[in-house]
Structure formats: structure tokens, C-alpha cells
Amino acid sequence: MSNHIIDPTKWVDRYSDYLYNFTIVRVNDHEVAQDLISETFLAGLKSAKNFKGEASERTWLISILKRKIIDHYRKTNSNKGKAEVRMQYSSEDSEGDWLEERVKDPFDKTAEDTIENTELGDAIYNCLDLLPSKQSTIFKMKTIDNFDTEAICNEFNITPSNLWVIIHRARTSLATCLEKNWL
């Protein structure tokens, strides 16, 4: 693995959507999500010198964020958090730290669905991350934020046919990436 370096000036551009999506589905509150991400970035800045460059910057930020989310669950003693997912975190390991135990109630279909959709969202964002950044930005604007074709074209100074070519490439790559486990 190449040696990763930290560049906080790029954090918002690179990771804010990913971290936001990750957080909002778990805490269900915009303000809380925003605070947790803000705290995550600040904590990241503070401990940047401890970053060893073994994991990617994103993995490292996510591991900080996960701890913040768990702290939030603990603090609010959120029933929702308890009912839907139980998370355990071991500070030793950054990959296998996110254990989600499914609620054992076979009639609780909504909780099952929620967990599956949360995982699906993470999977889509992971695949989006593999696209060239312009492709993923335009795909997100069109698909998630529902921007008009015209608005996107103006922002990127491209023609509608350029836009559709980009969307087509993004969709094809995403479908391939998700195919094995999700489509």
C-alpha cells in the first residue's frame, strides 16, 4: 500500500458527503450529524501527527467518526440506537471494529430493512469512491440531490450530452461494483 498523507484542506471536498451519509442514517438528525462530523474533523486535525499512513485518510477519519457516534449513542442512551444496531468498538483494530448485531426479533422487519438499507448506502458510497471525482460529484448532484441537468451543466461548463456521457459511465461502473453483492 502506498504511503498515505494527510491533507485537511481537501477533507470537506473529499469526505463530507461520505461521512454525512454514514452518520445521518445512524443518528437520524441533521444537526447531530453535522456536529459529529465537525468534531471528527477537529479531532483529526489534533491527532494528525499520530496518523501513521497505514490506513487511507478516509478509513482513519471514519474510525474517529465511529467512536463519536458510539459516544453519542451512549450519551443520549438512545433507544433507537439500541433497538436497531448495537455497535462495539475496539480501539486496537481499525478494520474489524464495526460490529453490528442484528436484533434477534424475527418479527421486527423494519429494523432488518433499516440495517440492510444502511449497509446498502455504505456500499454505494464505497463504490462511488472508486470513480473519478468529477464523475462521482456529477452523479451525486444528479441522482441524490436531484439537480436539473441545466444547473449541473452550468456549474461544470459542460453540454447536456457531456453530462449524459458522464452519468452513463458512472452508472455502468457503479452497477459493476455493486453487482456481486447488491444488485
Place this chain on the structure above:
Amino acid sequence: MKLLQKLMIDCETSAHYCDKAQYNEATGMERIQLKIHILFCKICKSHTIRNSKLTSACNKASLATMPKTDKEALRAKLNKEMSK
């Protein structure tokens, strides 16, 4: 005969209409043309199915992005912290 010709589209056009259809931006005529094309073209048929599955996956996951104003606020906060 002319009508029939008008209804026939090639694979590239079919893929384009299929993408537009995912965003509800294909016209009624384009939808019909796409439907006719995939009656005869297996490759485009499987592409269309896959593309539609991606659309429902995205809908199901109810994806979110951070609102632009919040991004700006966050950027300002980070910059301020970094300049300390």
C-alpha cells in the same frame, strides 16, 4: 414503413434513453422506442434491467449528501482551526 423506421433505434441511443428513463426524463416516444429495442436486443435488455436495479438500490438506500451551506461552514471552521 416510415413509422416503423422511426421507432427503431440503435444500441447507443437505447442506452441513452435508458439512462434518461432512470431520471424520469425520457419522453413517451423515447420510452416506446426503448421498449421496442429491448424486445429484440438482448444486450440492451440486460443493460436496462441492471440500470433499473441500480436506480432502485439508490432509492432504497435513501442516500444523502451534506448540504452545501453546511460544507461551507465546516470548511471555514477547519480553516480557522488550521490557521491557529
